[in-house]
Amino acid sequence: MTTTDHLHAFIADLPKAELHVHHVGSASPRIVSELAARHPDSKVPTDPEALVDYFTFTDFAHFIDVYLSVVDLIRTPEDVRLLTYEVARDLARQQVRYAELTITPFSSTRRGIDERAFMEAIEDARKAAESEFGTVLRWCFDIPGEAGLEAAEETTRLATDDRLRPEGLVSFGLGGPEIGVPRPQFKPYFDRAIAAGLHSVPHAGETTGPETVWDALTHLRAERIGHGTNSFQDPALLTHLAEHRIPLEVCPTSNIATRAVRTLDEHPIKEFVKAGIVVTINSDDPPMFGTDLNSEYAVAARLLNLDEQGLAGLAKNAVDVSFLDEPGKARIKDEIDRYTATWLAP
Numbered sequence: 001m002t003t004t005d006h007l008h009a010f011i012a013d014l015p016k017a018e019l020h021v022h023h024v025g026s027a028s029p030r031i032v033s034e035l036a037a038r039h040p041d042s043k044v045p046t047d048p049e050a051l052v053d054y055f056t057f058t059d060f061a062h063f064i065d066v067y068l069s070v071v072d073l074i075r076t077p078e079d080v081r082l083l084t085y086e087v088a089r090d091l092a093r094q095q096v097r098y099a100e101l102t103i104t105p106f107s108s109t110r111r112g113i114d115e116r117a118f119m120e121a122i123e124d125a126r127k128a129a130e131s132e133f134g135t136v137l138r139w140c141f142d143i144p145g146e147a148g149l150e151a152a153e154e155t156t157r158l159a160t161d162d163r164l165r166p167e168g169l170v171s172f173g174l175g176g177p178e179i180g181v182p183r184p185q186f187k188p189y190f191d192r193a194i195a196a197g198l199h200s201v202p203h204a205g206e207t208t209g210p211e212t213v214w215d216a217l218t219h220l221r222a223e224r225i226g227h228g229t230n231s232f233q234d235p236a237l238l239t240h241l242a243e244h245r246i247p248l249e250v251c252p253t254s255n256i257a258t259r260a261v262r263t264l265d266e267h268p269i270k271e272f273v274k275a276g277i278v279v280t281i282n283s284d285d286p287p288m289f290g291t292d293l294n295s296e297y298a299v300a301a302r303l304l305n306l307d308e309q310g311l312a313g314l315a316k317n318a319v320d321v322s323f324l325d326e327p328g329k330a331r332i333k334d335e336i337d338r339y340t341a342t343w344l345a346p
């Protein structure tokens with residue numbers, strides 16, 4: 001086995017946490033083609049092979065277009081349950097012990113799925129995943145910013161109404177395009193979500209510059225930043241993120257697939273680590289970007305020149321800055337340590 005193969009084998013069985021992965025963006029080619037076949041009016045291909053081409057993006061706007069065509073395939077609570085359960089199965093196969101899944105409930109309720117049935121579907125799948133696969137799921141409800149303040153209001157209502165709010169909900173986010181969607185307008189909605197006990201984890205600095213990350217920190221009180229890729233353009237921001245221990249949810253392959261970054265070798269992840277920022281590795285929309293969490297760890301190993309201990313450190317970063325309870329964190333970190341020690345034992 002080459003050294004690279006050896007590291008890949010280590011990654012495959014390393015217990016991991018995934019903090020930045022989208023619900024619909026995790027639908028496997030099999031699920032997407034199954035749903036597309038059920039809804040022949042859709043432009044999404046029914047042949048899993050054809051999906052590779054369909055999932056090749058010219059820019060971020062094209063990606064969102066395609067993403068929404070897949071959202072259009074999810075029409076019933078049963079579709080939601082199946083999707084969520086299958087996503088958990090894919091995570092479990094990669095030894096993901098804990099995942100925070102970003103869900104956009106507004107996109108489903110506006111397409112006519114009943115809000116209560118939607119919450120029941122994700123919760124049923126969460127409980128089944130935990131008991132059958134041992135993977136703990138938590139939810140981040142995100143505002144699709146481009147859909148405006150109506151979407152912000154609806155998302156906030158669904159996240160904070162005690163009669164609706166699902167047990168697994170831990171955080172509140174903001175996704176979609178950043179260009180033309182200023183972050184400060186979402187402050188009142190984040191204030192309400194935070195007051196209701198949710199953590200703030202908006203996307204920022206993915207397709208616009210460091211000023212968006214500052215806005216997310218100042219106005220949305222971000223505790224972690226989704227991507228934060230363009231933070232590298234502002235040394236004062238890098239220092240701030242490091243000093244205040246605001247982690248970045250880095251998704252390397254996503255940034256290439258949406259053309260936010262030109263090549264992996266140009267990805268600023270090295271600058272983030274050099275600046276002392278807590279970095280976590282994530283997959284974003286894995287099947288759409290032809291990746292999975294294990295491949296993202298392999299990319300990180302190459303870009304950061306990491307060995308097994310370094311990779312275990314990255315996995316523990318994610319557990320540490322997750323919104324899991326302390327005993328849960330200790331359990332996974334202990335498992336990571338034991339796995340690594342056994343792997344490295346002579």
Ligand SMILES: Nc1ncnc2c1ncn2[C@@H]1O[C@H](CCC(=O)c2cccc(C(=O)O)c2)[C@@H](O)[C@H]1O
Pocket residue numbers: 022025064067068071102103104106107108110142143144145146147175176177203206254284285
């Ligand atoms: N890398 C990413 N970076 C940012 N976001 C990402 C990423 N990957 C996935 N997303 C998701 O993209 C969606 C965007 C949805 C959206 O803009 C929109 C606009 C107008 C109407 C509607 C509708 O539903 O009718 C939706 C969100 O759900 C978000 O979770």
Ligand SMILES: [Zn+2]
Pocket residue numbers: 020022175203226284
């Ligand atoms: Zn994302």
